[in-house]
Amino acid sequence: xxxxxxxxxxxxxxxxxxxxxxxxxxxxxxxxxxxxxxxxxxxxxxxxxxxxxxxxxxxxxxxxxxxxxxxxxxxxxxxxxxxxxxxxxxxxxxxxxxxxxxxxxxxxxxxxxxxxxxxxxxxxxxxxxxxxxxxxxxxxxxxxxxxxxxxxxxxxxxxxxxxxxxxxxxxxxxxxxxxxxxxxxxxxxxxxxxxxxxxxxxxxxxxxxxxxxxxxxxxxxxxxxxxxxxxxxxxxxxxxxxxxxxxxxxxxxxxxxxxxxxxxxxxxxxxxxxxxxxxxxxxxxxxxxxxxxxxxxxxxxxxxxxxxxxxxxxxxxxxxxxxxxxxxxxxxxxxxxxxxxxxxxxxxxxxxxxxxxxxxxxxxxxxxxxxxxxxxxxxxxxxxxxxx
RNA sequence: GCGUCGGUGGCGGAGCGGUCAAUCGCAACAGACUGUAAAUCUGUCGCCCAUUGGGCUACGUAGGUUCGAAUCCUACCCGACGCA
Numbered sequence: 001x002x003x004x005x006x007x008x009x010x011x012x013x014x015x016x017x018x019x020x021x022x023x024x025x026x027x028x029x030x031x032x033x034x035x036x037x038x039x040x041x042x043x044x045x046x047x048x049x050x051x052x053x054x055x056x057x058x059x060x061x062x063x064x065x066x067x068x069x070x071x072x073x074x075x076x077x078x079x080x081x082x083x084x085x086x087x088x089x090x091x092x093x094x095x096x097x098x099x100x101x102x103x104x105x106x107x108x109x110x111x112x113x114x115x116x117x118x119x120x121x122x123x124x125x126x127x128x129x130x131x132x133x134x135x136x137x138x139x140x141x142x143x144x145x146x147x148x149x150x151x152x153x154x155x156x157x158x159x160x161x162x163x164x165x166x167x168x169x170x171x172x173x174x175x176x177x178x179x180x181x182x183x184x185x186x187x188x189x190x191x192x193x194x195x196x197x198x199x200x201x202x203x204x205x206x207x208x209x210x211x212x213x214x215x216x217x218x219x220x221x222x223x224x225x226x227x228x229x230x231x232x233x234x235x236x237x238x239x240x241x242x243x244x245x246x247x248x249x250x251x252x253x254x255x256x257x258x259x260x261x262x263x264x265x266x267x268x269x270x271x272x273x274x275x276x277x278x279x280x281x282x283x284x285x286x287x288x289x290x291x292x293x294x295x296x297x298x299x300x301x302x303x304x305x306x307x308x309x310x311x312x313x314x315x316x317x318x319x320x321x322x323x324x325x326x327x328x329x330x331x332x333x334x335x336x337x338x339x340x341x342x343x344x345x346x347x348x349x350x351x352x353x354x355x356x357x358x359x360x361x362x363x364x365x366x367x368x369x370x371x372x373x374x375x376x377x378x379x380x381x382x383x384x385x386x387x388x
Numbered sequence: 389g390c391g392u393c394g395g396u397g398g399c400g401g402a403g404c405g406g407u408c409a410a411u412c413g414c415a416a417c418a419g420a421c422u423g424u425a426a427a428u429c430u431g432u433c434g435c436c437c438a439u440u441g442g443g444c445u446a447c448g449u450a451g452g453u454u455c456g457a458a459u460c461c462u463a464c465c466c467g468a469c470g471c472a
Contacts, residue, residue: 033423035424037423037424042427043427058423060423094423096424099423100424100425104425105425110422111422112421180423182423219423248423251422276423277423278423279423280423281422282422285422297423299422299423300421300424300426301421301422303424304421304422304424305421306427307428310421353427354415357427361427
């Protein structure tokens with residue numbers, strides 16, 4: 001059971017402050033939700049994660065199904081006990097993997113890769129590949145769900161709405177997501193429309209498959225087509241029983257595009273229910289996301305970039321793989337009070353990266369999470385003061 | 389002192405007469421990364437111009453053989469090992 005309460009609505013934008021109550025505590029929204037795909041924020045212990053101001057985590061159904069398997073998580077007492085995380089949690093449905101391991105992998109594109117950019121590398125490839133009703137190499141998408149081979153064992157596996165919800169039920173996070181298809185940017189409208197209709201049917205099946213008291217969010221798709229996005233928002237928004245909404249898929253080729261999509265979608269969603277934007281949260285996006293009316297959003301950027309040596313600081317990005325930092329006696333970020341910045345200097349962190357020491361990635365993960373959480377908290381403060 | 393093997397680009401290490409400025413790995417440098425295939429991936433990596441391309445100097449040093457050598461021969465220098 002979850003509960004959401006809007007505490008304040010901005011007069012300047014669609015932004016709002018809220019409280020999301022879960023069996024594992026409250027989330028002050030808007031909030032960023034760091035990604036713990038395999039029931040782990042890579043490189044960190046959960047107590048270290050808690051010390052970064054992180055309120056909620058999202059793990060992944062597909063990955064946990066492959067390893068260690070949902071039964072292991074269930075017998076551990078659910079994901080919270082399993083990973084020693086006392087706070088709220090969500091699980092993504094595996095819908096994103098339908099894309100990332102399917103078309104995404106085949107075509108070498110990410111979900112935010114613009115169609116233009118992608119087709120510059122593969123002229124006409126995307127349209128042709130997808131338009132003809134072909135299937136990606138590694139997954140087969142049917143009305144029932146998605147067939148794929150485990151990259152771990154090579155075994156044939158299947159994930160559909162019923163399977164995803166059953167697995168998420170055993171994992172036991174506070175909030176689950178409906179099974180959807182995250183469509184590839186650059187696909188034809190025709191493909192998008194057919195995929196959307198199927199995702200809608202999957203949403204109803206996901207809801208019908210729920211056997212637990214966990215929250216369940218329906219997911220709005222529709223890529224960057226106005227009519228499809230609106231249609232999707234109306235359809236998903238009208239379904240009785242969802243505890244909130246996810247907004248997923250291709251979110252436009254630019255920050256303006258994302259803004260536009262949120263404008264199309266958000267007005268059709270019940271304002272009393274929480275809205276979660278799936279997989280977006282670069283620093284530069286966050287203000288737009290909030291003013292667009294999003295309550296929670298997840299993103300791998302702070303954790304992923306950290307392991308690649310990038311720290312986000314009050315003065316912009318700092319790349320710790322660069323040699324000159326070996327001579328810097330500054331903290332990672334002068335203006336930061338995180339557990340890393342209060343102890344370590346840039347020269348040491350840079351050394352750890354150049355030496356391939358994993359603690360370097362761990363340190364920047366702590367810092368980046370602290371920084372992103374702080375950034376979001378300051379924006380919440382601005383909403384509170386009526387500035388946003 | 390004699391013998392054997394060896395000396396290749398920042399390092400390790402291929403190549404053993406032409407297609408070699410030289411496979412590959414590491415390091416270095418640059419770039420990418422938005423519901424994590426991701427402590428990953430891509431590119432550059434002798435020097436000088438250039439868009440394809442061209443020029444120059446290079447495989448211990450100095451000579452030589454050959455149309456042509458990192459690759460064959462000779463001498464020398466250096467290293468490892470073995471024998472005195």
